[in-house]
Every structure is written in structure tokens, then in C-alpha cells.
Amino acid sequence: MDFTLDATRAEIAALTADVLARDPEHAWQALAKAGLLELALPEELGGDGLGPAEVAVVLTEAGRAGAQVPALASLALGVLPLNRMGSPEQRARWLPEIASGEVVVTAAPHEPSRPFAAEPSTEAVVVDGDWVLTGTKTLVPSLAQARCVLVPATLPWGPGVFLVDPRAEGAAVHGTSLRLSGVRVGEADLLRDGSLADLRRFALAGAVALGDGAVAGALALTTAHVRQREQFGRPLATFQAVAQQIADVYIASRTLHLAALSAVWRLDEGLDADEDLAVAAYWLAEEAPKALAVCHHLHGGLGVDITYPLHRHYGLVKELAALTGGASERLDRLGDLVGA
Structure with a gap:
């Protein structure tokens, strides 16, 4: 197997390294301005239609520079799963704002003592036509900066993933932990394919x-x-x-x-x-x-x-x-x- 980066990925790596070296104090906005946060966005939303491999190149260079940016959250836990599992409306709502660097979206796959829980203890039940979420998530990357969190929960028929505002009524942020106590979300906040x-x-x-x-x-x-x-x-x-x-x-x-x-x-x-x-x-x-x-x-x-x-x-x-x-x-x- 040839592990050499192809021309496109090599250019992405060089550009990312250059941006991070030139403007470390405003690295996140500089990455957005350079178009490096929109690589995996679909073309109809102004992106390049690329995938995980190109996103990984940006993440690797961010790690190499020790950059203090929410790249893992917004790219690996935001853009990629939203692009795969989100509805057209959900993608149009969140992906351009992530790519602009103005909004951080992250995900919460962990629960106390249960990393990547396949059957989340966080529950989602229907109350008056809304979904009501109750549970605790831990080790949520960039939670303090996030405007939206992908929250796995157990519905009556199995696991699903919801888009949750961590500042919503009933939600409480404690460091990297998110506690949900009767947080209401709508049907439009349920990802269409919550894998x-x-x-x-x-x-x-x-x-x-x-x-x-x-x-x-x-x-x-x-x-x-x-x-x-x-x-x-x-x-x-x-x-x-x-x-x-x-x-x-x-x-x-x-x-x-x-x-x-x-x-x-x-x-x-x-x-x-x-x-x-x-x-x-x-x-x-x-x-x-x-x-x-x-x-x-x-x-x-x-x-x-x-x-x-x-x-x-x-x-x-x-x-x-x-x-x-x-x-x-x-x-x-x-x-x-x-x-x-």
C-alpha cells in the first residue's frame, strides 16, 4: 500500500501547516478563511465534496502544530456525521456555519463509565408531540464553545441521534460533561439515520x-x-x-x-x-x-x-x-x- 499523500491532500497539508504557522492567535478563523473547514461540505452548500481523508489531513496538521482549535469537534464530530446522517435541512442549517468558523458543533458519544455506548442510557420519550431527553454525557470535545451537540439517545424502538442546544432549558454544562434533564427537542432535530x-x-x-x-x-x-x-x-x-x-x-x-x-x-x-x-x-x-x-x-x-x-x-x-x-x-x- 502506498501511504504517500496524493497531490490534493499534499496541498491541503501544506496549506494547513502554513495557515497555522502564520496566524496561531486566530487559527480557527484563518483556517475558515482559507477554505479548509469546508472541504467535506457538499458542493451545493459551497464545499469541495471531499471526505474523511481530506479532513484527516487538516486534523493531522492541527495536531502537529499543537493548535488550540476545535477541529476534532467541528470536523470529525460535526461535519462528517452531519453530512452522512443529517437531513438536507439539517445539513443546510449547520454545515455552512461550521465552515465559516462562526459555529462549533460537536458530539457526545460517551456516558459515565460507558465510552461509545451502543445502547445509550440517555432516554428520549415523546411528551406532547416533542422529544424529551434525559441523561448525562461525558468527555464532550469543545463543549464550552459548542452551539449544537449530536446526542445519542435510546428511543422506544432503539438508538437515535438528536441535535441538542447545550444552552437549552434543562441542559447543564459542567466542564466536558453535559447533563440533560427533560430537554425538549423537535422531530426536526432527530437525525434521519442515527447510526x-x-x-x-x-x-x-x-x-x-x-x-x-x-x-x-x-x-x-x-x-x-x-x-x-x-x-x-x-x-x-x-x-x-x-x-x-x-x-x-x-x-x-x-x-x-x-x-x-x-x-x-x-x-x-x-x-x-x-x-x-x-x-x-x-x-x-x-x-x-x-x-x-x-x-x-x-x-x-x-x-x-x-x-x-x-x-x-x-x-x-x-x-x-x-x-x-x-x-x-x-x-x-x-x-x-x-x-x-
């Missing part, structure tokens, strides 16, 4: 793409540091122990990169991507935090200085590992797939 499996696939694909970039960016920072920093009159990179540790991080980074590319490629091609996503997500949850710990160690005290960018990569990887459900959860899910 929780698709929502999970997009979430994992986005997480591994973003994590791929975050680890690669941390590796680049660390290799530059150990080349320049001297100890006992020699660059740190010339010490065998340091070289061995950098090699371990390089192996983790390259393995995550290949696993992420393979998973996203299968998802983009409409192939069964579950096993590849499971492998990539496990590697992200298990190995990426260890790699970032080594990067911190090799930086010494500089690694925890908030004026130096490494802490952003570390925090991002930690959040992504939690978003996958954690290493044990990912290993269990991978075992289920292999056993099946």
Missing part, C-alpha cells in the same frame, strides 16, 4: 488523525532540542541513552501514522474500517502518552514551561487517549473484533 456506529467511526478516525500529528509534532520539537542542547560539552543527541529514547518515540510515531492512514483510507473508501480503527485507537491510547512522557523527560524542565509548546501536545494526547475510552477499553474492543 451510532458511524458516529463512533468518525470520532475514532478524527482522534487518531489528530493524535498522529500531535505525536509527530512533539517528536520534531524533541529532536531539535536534543540536537541543540549541550551537556558536558556535547549535544544531548550524541549520548546513546538519549538516541535510544528518541528512537523509541520515532517508532511509536511512525506506527501510529501508518495505522491512522490505513484506518482513514478504508473509511474514506467505504470499506470496513473497524479493525484498522481499533488498532490505531489502541496505539494512540497505549503508546502515544508514553511517547509524550519520554519527550518531556528529554526536555527536562523546559518541557513543562507553558511558554514552550510541548505542553500543548502532551495535553492533546492525554485528552485523545481518554476520548478513545482508554487503552484497556480499546484492547477489549480490538479483542472482540478479532474474536468475531
Whole structure:
């Protein structure tokens, strides 16, 4: 398999990296202005009609730069599932606003102690012609910025996904948790094809793409540091122990990169991507935090200085590992797939 980016994706990667480097303080609006948030929008809504692979390229570059932008939420948990599962009216309502950078839309696939719950404990019942939602969602990316949240819930006939305003009456935001206490939504807020499996696939694909970039960016920072920093009159990179540790991080980074590319490629091609996503997500949850710990160690005290960018990569990887459900959860899910 050729893992080289094609011309279009290479141009997207270069443009994203350039935009993030030129205007880090206004990165999200700069990405929108460059047209990088509308890549996966259908052409009739002013987009380019591209798919998960191109979105993943933007996410990877955002991770590489350690950019503090709601890319995972709005692109992997907003644009992609809305484009797949939303009605024409829902897509027309939300996708252009996401692409403009003015609105953040995210999703809430997790519940307390139940990552990617296939049968959500959040309930939706009909009251006076409306749907009423009750339940708690956790680890919702960019929740504080979100204007709309895709909320999986159990309807009388099975799971579905609703579009919910986190500021609606009965909704309460606590950090990354969303508590719903009798929140009313209409029939127009129910996605036409509320596939929780698709929502999970997009979430994992986005997480591994973003994590791929975050680890690669941390590796680049660390290799530059150990080349320049001297100890006992020699660059740190010339010490065998340091070289061995950098090699371990390089192996983790390259393995995550290949696993992420393979998973996203299968998802983009409409192939069964579950096993590849499971492998990539496990590697992200298990190995990426260890790699970032080594990067911190090799930086010494500089690694925890908030004026130096490494802490952003570390925090991002930690959040992504939690978003996958954690290493044990990912290993269990991978075992289920292999056993099946």
C-alpha cells in the first residue's frame, strides 16, 4: 500500500501547516478563511465534496502544530456525521456555519463509565408531540464553545441521534460533561439515520488523525532540542541513552501514522474500517502518552514551561487517549473484533 499523500491532500497539508504557522492567535478563523473547514461540505452548500481523508489531513496538521482549535469537534464530530446522517435541512442549517468558523458543533458519544455506548442510557420519550431527553454525557470535545451537540439517545424502538442546544432549558454544562434533564427537542432535530456506529467511526478516525500529528509534532520539537542542547560539552543527541529514547518515540510515531492512514483510507473508501480503527485507537491510547512522557523527560524542565509548546501536545494526547475510552477499553474492543 502506498501511504504517500496524493497531490490534493499534499496541498491541503501544506496549506494547513502554513495557515497555522502564520496566524496561531486566530487559527480557527484563518483556517475558515482559507477554505479548509469546508472541504467535506457538499458542493451545493459551497464545499469541495471531499471526505474523511481530506479532513484527516487538516486534523493531522492541527495536531502537529499543537493548535488550540476545535477541529476534532467541528470536523470529525460535526461535519462528517452531519453530512452522512443529517437531513438536507439539517445539513443546510449547520454545515455552512461550521465552515465559516462562526459555529462549533460537536458530539457526545460517551456516558459515565460507558465510552461509545451502543445502547445509550440517555432516554428520549415523546411528551406532547416533542422529544424529551434525559441523561448525562461525558468527555464532550469543545463543549464550552459548542452551539449544537449530536446526542445519542435510546428511543422506544432503539438508538437515535438528536441535535441538542447545550444552552437549552434543562441542559447543564459542567466542564466536558453535559447533563440533560427533560430537554425538549423537535422531530426536526432527530437525525434521519442515527447510526451510532458511524458516529463512533468518525470520532475514532478524527482522534487518531489528530493524535498522529500531535505525536509527530512533539517528536520534531524533541529532536531539535536534543540536537541543540549541550551537556558536558556535547549535544544531548550524541549520548546513546538519549538516541535510544528518541528512537523509541520515532517508532511509536511512525506506527501510529501508518495505522491512522490505513484506518482513514478504508473509511474514506467505504470499506470496513473497524479493525484498522481499533488498532490505531489502541496505539494512540497505549503508546502515544508514553511517547509524550519520554519527550518531556528529554526536555527536562523546559518541557513543562507553558511558554514552550510541548505542553500543548502532551495535553492533546492525554485528552485523545481518554476520548478513545482508554487503552484497556480499546484492547477489549480490538479483542472482540478479532474474536468475531
